[in-house]
Each structure stands twice: as C-alpha cells, then as structure tokens.
Amino acid sequence: MPNWTRATHDFATNLLSALLPQSCFVCGGPAGAQAVCADCFAEFPALSEGLCPVCALASPQGQICGACLRKKPGFDATHALYPYEFPIRELIHGLKFDADFCVPRVFAVALRETAKRCLADCVVPVPVHPVRLAERGFNQALLLAKPVAQSLGVPLFRDALVKDRLSLAQAGLAREERLRNLQGAFRAQRSFAGMRVLVVDDVMTSGATLCEMAVALRAAGAVRVENLVLARTAAP
Ligand SMILES: [Zn+2]
Numbered sequence: 001m002p003n004w005t006r007a008t009h010d011f012a013t014n015l016l017s018a019l020l021p022q023s024c025f026v027c028g029g030p031a032g033a034q035a036v037c038a039d040c041f042a043e044f045p046a047l048s049e050g051l052c053p054v055c056a057l058a059s060p061q062g063q064i065c066g067a068c069l070r071k072k073p074g075f076d077a078t079h080a081l082y083p084y085e086f087p088i089r090e091l092i093h094g095l096k097f098d099a100d101f102c103v104p105r106v107f108a109v110a111l112r113e114t115a116k117r118c119l120a121d122c123v124v125p126v127p128v129h130p131v132r133l134a135e136r137g138f139n140q141a142l143l144l145a146k147p148v149a150q151s152l153g154v155p156l157f158r159d160a161l162v163k164d165r166l167s168l169a170q171a172g173l174a175r176e177e178r179l180r181n182l183q184g185a186f187r188a189q190r191s192f193a194g195m196r197v198l199v200v201d202d203v204m205t206s207g208a209t210l211c212e213m214a215v216a217l218r219a220a221g222a223v224r225v226e227n228l229v230l231a232r233t234a235a236p
C-alpha cells in the first residue's frame with residue numbers, strides 16, 4: 001500500500017474507532033473508543049511481587065534467581081508488564097492477527113510508564129522472518145516498540161537485526177531444542193558500538209529468542225541489553 005494510502009487508511013480507522021463505540025474485548029460491554037472497558041482494564045492481572053531483575057521470573061525478595069546466577073543470560077535485565085494469562089494472552093493473540101486491533105493503545109500508557117525504568121540509547125523490536133512478515137503483513141513487536149521509543153526520546157532501529165533462518169515454530173519444543181533451533185538466528189545489520197539497547201517483544205516464554213538477540217547485539221558492540229516485554233509466562 002503506498003504511504004499516502006496507508007496514512008489515509010490509518011486516519012480513517014482512528015476516526016472510525018473514535019466515533020463508533022467499541023464493545024469491550026473482555027466483557028462485551030461498552031468501551032467507548034477503547035478495546036477494553038475501564039473496569040476490565042483496572043482488573044488486568046498483575047505480576048507477583050519479587051521478580052528476578054534479569055529474567056523477570058518470580059524470585060524471593062526480587063533477588064537474581066538461581067538460574068541466572070548459574071548461567072547469566074545474554075541480556076542484563078528484563079522488564080515485564082503482565083503475566084501471560086487471561087485476558088492479556090487473548091489480547092496479544094488478537095494483536096498478532098490484526099494490525100488495526102487497538103491493543104497497542106490499550107497498553108501504550110503502561111508501556112511508557114515501564115520504559116522510564118529502562119536504560120536505553122535505542123530501541124529494537126524483535127524481528128520476524130520475512131516469510132512470516134509477508135504472511136502477516138506487520139511485526140507486532142514493532143507496534144509495541146514505537147510508543148516505547150517515542151516516550152524515551154531515543155531512535156527506533158526497526159530493521160537493525162534480521163532473522164537469518166526461518167526457525168521452526170518455537171511452540172511445543174523443549175527449552176534445549178528451542179535454543180538449538182535459534183542458534184545464529186539473528187544478525188545485526190548495523191553497529192551498536194557503546195550503546196545500551198532496549199529490545200521489545202510481546203511475550204517472553206523461555207527467553208531463548210531474547211538471549212539470541214542479545215548475543216547478536218553484543219557481537220555488534222552493545223554494552224548493555226535490556227528487554228521490555230508485554231507479558232511473561234510463569235516458570236516452566
Ligand atoms: Zn469490559
């Protein structure tokens with residue numbers, strides 16, 4: 001779609017969603033111009049207190065967890081907004097299959113708030129393989145990364161990393177298999193010399209993808225890598 005057509009389309013979509021009352025994605029009640037009504041939004045699940053600052057899994061008193069102490073992941077810190085459960089899981093699923101779905105707007109305020117705690121000179125969304133991108137038409141991590149970069153006032157490097165291989169679908173693979181599946185999956189297309197990089201994604205599961213991203217970023221000169229994810233799954 002040419003740029004001006006997309007801009008007109010975006011404008012029309014925004015105007016329509018502002019004029020037409022939406023029904024809440026969670027309860028079906030009136031939600032104004034939002035995807036989720038205020039009541040359901042207020043009841044979004046929260047992550048438990050005390051998370052490992054490196055991998056964002058539950059850890060007593062928020063100490064670095066045993067797994068991260070035994071083997072430090074490629075990244076330095078992970079900031080997660082929500083547990084990966086109802087209705088966050090369903091909202092993210094909607095985001096993957098419908099770019100116009102207003103999920104980024106639902107989460108934008110929380111994303112901006114969390115971004116304030118991140119140390120970053122630039123923001124990088126987790127890329128999707130070109131084949132998947134062609135099937136889907138957009139990268140859902142990029143939709144989330146935009147408001148984050150804006151609020152931090154740092155550049156967004158959207159195509160800075162490429163996914164080299166079309167890895168097998170990660171779901172259903174054991175952690176070891178996931179890591180093997182991702183070996184060398186990412187390659188940086190630019191220098192990150194001396195930079196602190198904030199990587200944005202929708203869901204963090206085993207952390208294997210983010211670990212490989214961090215390895216590629218460090219290989220390109222990054223001095224610090226933090227993750228900002230919308231949702232975190234519980235420990236396996
Ligand atoms: Zn509702």
Ligand SMILES: [Zn+2]
Binds near residue numbers: 055066068
């Ligand atoms: Zn940890």
